Amino acid sequence: MIKIVTVNSKKELASFIDFPHDLYQDDPNYVPELFIAQRDLLTKHPFHKHNSLQTFLAYNGDKIVGRIAAILNNAHNKYNKVNDGFFGFFDCINDTEVSTALFNAANTWLREKGVTDKFIGPVNFSTNEPCGLLIEGFDSPPFLMQTYNAPYYADLIAHTGFVKSMDLIAWHWEGDAYDDKSVRLLNALEERLKRNNIVIRKINLKNFKEEAVKLREVYNSAWDQNSGFVPLSNDEYDYLAKDLKLILDPDFAIVAEQEGKIVAFGLALPNYNEIFQKIKRGRLFPTGIFKLLFGKSKIQSLRIYALGVIDGYRKMGIEACLYGTIIKEYKRKGFKHAEAGWTLEHNELMNRAIEAINGDPYKKYRIYEKAI
Template identity: 35%
Template sequence: MGIEIRKVSTKGERKRFIRFAWTIYRNDPELDRYWVPPVVSDYMKTLDTDHYPLYEHADLAMFTAWKDGRMAGTIAAVQNRRHNEVHDDKVGFWGFFECVNDQEVADALFDAAASWLRERGLDTMRGPVSPSMNDQCGMLVRGYDSPPVFLMLYNPPYYNTLATNYGHATGQELLAWYIDQDRIDIERLRRIAGFVQKREGLSIRTIRMKEFDREVAIIRDIYNRAWEKNWGFVPMTDREFSYLATSMKAIAKEHFIYFVEDSEGRPIGFSLTLPDMNVALKHVNGNPFTPWGLFRLWWYGRNISAYRTITMGVLPEYRNKGIDSMLNAHIADYGGRYGLYSSEMSWVLKSNQAMSKLAKVIGGIPYKEYVIYEKPI
């Protein structure tokens, strides 16, 4: 029998689209050892074009591949009009790619995404981006021997072969840096941070959770201005940022979200570090909100001691002054005193030498690598 491509239309089909991943990972003990099932309800919201804020300026299509009467793969295609406006290009995106180890099935999925993107006047496909650069992106190419941290992806090694055989080339390489608390020279970091703070007349504080909305607005402003020139970056709308912040509020820890302020109390930089909830999510099979799921989430999440630094931002006029060292010193200092044994700094563009240098200074090891592929269509 040939390969049939079906477009996802209904809520039930969307859920089946998400659940297909279990077919890939649960049937392979080595993959299942490290894979963390996605939270189905979260993915349902992310793929809901009526409610997820991204789709106020983007369009989404989801496809499933069927072979011999069985679902064999999934892919989503995204036209992000805001991205095209910001970068003045005709790039479209693909993501949520899951596939059996069959090149014909993979080709059919990529063809479906490419055709949909071409119909909208786009000339390049880029991915995996699921569904935007502000969400989950990158295909793992190195570091399969440990689980992904919160909001990072995991995939079988053969996915890269399927992509490159189709004609995808490397667009960007991303690194995840592993920070072992025992490797950090905390005294050196304190000295550097203290010197920078005194020289620049700065202060540092934690987030004020009672003023959460106001603090989120500050982070949004710094984030959009600090990342403006980064590859692939698209400023988040107020609604996108508010949605993301609200979804993370329940797990945010006050002493891992820092603001740096100038001598007049004006915020000029921030860092966002979150607990590695994958430690607990690994055990709830994608459904943490059932009674049993909630218990297991609580049980395995009681003593999470691994964290992920998701992002830092410093206003352009304050770059290259060592402010990131202040932020890292406070994260490491607090973590060392209160049970943090490791963290991951991710993701970082491999070409970003400044961030790589910073990661090395605090004892970081680049232990995972991801690729975002590109192909003319």
């Protein structure tokens, strides 16, 4: 008999966060999320100021066998003029009775909140955070801030009536298996941009607060045509910027600026999942903190996290300069492989640009939908 429990207490929340560790304890590609980060995301994130979320656990007897979060993203609905609901943080044993019970609980909660259009997921909480179900590329661990799940999840989700909404692609480069044309042409491209008073530079960490304010407009406008996009509130953006500052390498935080206005940026992050994979159950204390501190210099992979150019500045060569600068630093610092992602499957401009530098579309994620 499957029992669904609404998560209300700190103990239940800890069980909710910890369930994937038990589910994937024998999976060599699983990377545990840091407990403190997940707890804060589910309780303290600015998202909760204007939106709603309810988490659920599925029990078989006294054993946890699944989890899900029902998410009402009011900002998404207002921006896109819809009345959708979302699910996220979905993990489950390979049992359709359990998954159906979880989805029914989330669906019921959303309907009670007044949702009438679509039921969409997985997203945690929007496409600004980790999202999508891994459907291709199960043979390697996820990169930083990417999702991971067992192959059978797709069948569980389809069994409940969900269909494809859109696919997201992650791209990979091994060693120096990239086209370095953008590096070879970097000086010439930068000189051409200077004629339009556009300069390519690294972000100034000493003046990070002011830089972050300038970047907010780019972040919220460069992807405004993407399916499911929702602008970050100022509080949400500040929360993200604060987190990213802790892990970014300024050599991989590149902006294009015209007369004091930032018009584009590229950001690549050291793949901290190489360290997180070794931190048992995502606990930094007592020993995980040392693995984190001493492992930073040993990271061998890089994730190109974001590359955005605001409307009116595209197809000027800025994208090539951003990629060229990141590739140049990747080579100089001796990284062994890299991932760019994700991109929407129908973003032809970006996907062609990545293919042109020999990107391998090695992982695919899917967001599903159905009528609520």
